[in-house]
Amino acid sequence: MTSYTRGRRVIGSATHHVENQAPWRVGVDEYELNAPLRNAVGAFGAGWADSALHDVGALVGALDFQRDADLANTHTPVEHRHDRWGYRIDEVEYDPSYHRIIGAAVAAGAHTSAWADPRPGAHVARAATFMLFAQVEPGHACPISMTHAAVASLQDSPWVADEWLPKLYSREYEPRLLPVEEKRSALIGMAMTEKQGGSDVRAGTTVGVHLGGRSYQVTGHKWFCSAPMSDGFLVLAHTRDGATEEGLSCLFVPRMLSHGVRNVFRVQRLKDKLGNRSNASAEIEFDGTVATLVGEPGRGVRTIIEMVQRTRLDCVLGTAAGMRQSVAEAVWHARGREAFGAKLVDQPAMTAVLADLALESEAAMLTGLRLAQLFEAEASDRDVALRRLATPVSKYQVCKRGPQHAYEALECLGGNGYTESFPLARRYREQPVMAIWEGSGNVIALDVLRALRRDPESADAFADELFTTRGASILLDAHTDRTLGLLAEVAAAPDTAPLHARRLTESLALAFQASLMLRHAPSVDAEAFIAARLGEDRSAMYGALPAGTDAAAIVSRH
Structure with a gap:
C-alpha cells in the first residue's frame, strides 16, 4: 500500500493515508488574502x-x-x-x-x-x-x-x-557586535523595569554618576531587558552630578564602545517566558557602564514617553497581527475539513464563530492603522491630542481581547490546535504579553485618566472622532452618549475616578472601534460588530451573533 505526505510518495501502511485534513497553509500571499x-x-x-x-x-x-x-x-x-x-x-x-x-x-x-x-x-x-x-x-x-x-x-x-x-x-541587517562606526545598521532595545518597581519606574535604584559633558557611569540592575543583543539601549537611572541629585534621567547605553571595547552589560540570566521562544529576554546588570544622556537631566520620563506611545501602538498592531493569524488558520482549517457530512465552514455554529473572530480581527486592525495614521509626520495638533488618549484606550482593549480570541481560534482546530505542530498554540501563549508589555491593564487604564487630566483637548478630539459617524447607528449613538456621560462624571470626581477607569477605557475603546467599522468596513461587518458588542443580546463568548447576521459573507471576505 502507499500513502502520501506533502506531495511525496511514501511506502507504508494504509492506516497512514491521511484524508480529511486541510493542507499546510503555505505558498500564499498574506497581503492578497487579507x-x-x-x-x-x-x-x-x-x-x-x-x-x-x-x-x-x-x-x-x-x-x-x-x-x-x-x-x-x-x-x-x-x-x-x-x-x-x-x-x-x-x-x-x-x-x-x-x-x-x-x-x-x-x-x-x-x-x-x-x-x-x-x-x-x-x-x-x-x-x-x-x-x-x-x-x-x-x-x-x-x-x-x-x-x-x-x-x-x-x-x-x-x-x-x-x-x-x-x-x-539602514535596511542592511548587521547582527554582529561591533562599534557603531563599523556597523552597517543597528537595532535598539530598552531596559526600564527593576525588581522592586515594575511599572513604577521611579522606584528604580539604578544610578548614573556624571563624568563630564553628557557622559555618565551607570550602576544597577534591570529585571526585564528584551533583545539583549541589540546594539544600544535606552535606560532610566537616577542621575547625579557630584552632590547634586538630578532626578530620573534617560540614558543611552551602547553595547560596544570605541575601538572594540565591550561596555559592561552583564547578562544575569535569560527569562523562561510563557510566549515566543525565539526572542531572548534577560535580567541584566550595569557596573560602571558608560552611558550618554538623552534629553535633559531629570526629565527621563518625558524623554521616553514618545517611545512608549509608539511601542504601545505596536502592542496593538502585534495583537491585531496575531488575531489575523488566528482567523486565517481557523478559516483555512474549516474550509479543508468535513464533519457530520459537510465542510466545517458551512456549518452554522462554526460559521458564526469564524465570523465573530473575523469581526474582532478587523476592528483591531482598523484601530491599529488609524492610530498609525495619527503618528504621521504631518499629523495636526488635533491628531496629536487624539492619539494621546486613543493610544492607551486602544492598547487596553485590543490587547486584552487577544488571548481569548487566540483560544477560540485554537479550538476551531480541535486537537490539532492544542499541539505545538500548529501555529495557534504558540499564538495562544504569545498574545498575553501584548497586554502586559508597556503597561498592564490597571497601568493603562490609569494612564487614560492621566491623559484626560493633563490634556483636556484629547477628550474633545476623541469626541470629534466619534461624532464623525453620528446618526449612522442608533446603538452606537446611545453607547457614545453613555460613554461621554461617564467621562464627564469621572472628570468631576477625580478622587473616585480610578474605580471607574477600566469601565471608561473599555467604553471609549468600543465606541472608537465601532466608529471605525462604520467608516471602513462593509455594512454587514459593521452592523454585526456593533450589535454583537453593544446590543442588548451581546455575549461575552465568540459566536453568539445577532439573528439575521450574514456570517457566511463575513467569513468569505476574510
Missing part, C-alpha cells in the same frame, strides 16, 4: 505601498519563512557569559533562522521606514508591513518595534542621533 487590510491601507493613505506589501505578503506566506519561524522558536537563544579563555562576553546566540527573519523585516523597512522616508502614509505602510511579519513570527517584532520607537526619543538629542540614526534607518 482584503480588510488591503482596503484599510488604501483608506488610510498608503495605497502607494501596495506592491511592496504584496512582496512582504508572499515572503511571510512562503514555506521557507514559516519554516524559519518554527526553527527560531525550537532552537532557542543560548546565553554565553564567558568565552573559552574565561573573558566575560555576555553574548546571546540566536539560531540562524532568527537572523534571517529579522534581516527580512529590516530589509522591508518594518523597523524605521516611516522615519527614513516620511511621506504621507508612511506610518500606515510601516504598520502594515510590521503586522504582516508579526503575523507569522512574533518574537522578532520586539527589537523591530523598539528600534522604530527609539527614534522618537533619540531624534532631539543630536549628540546621539547624528551618529546612530543613520544606522537605525
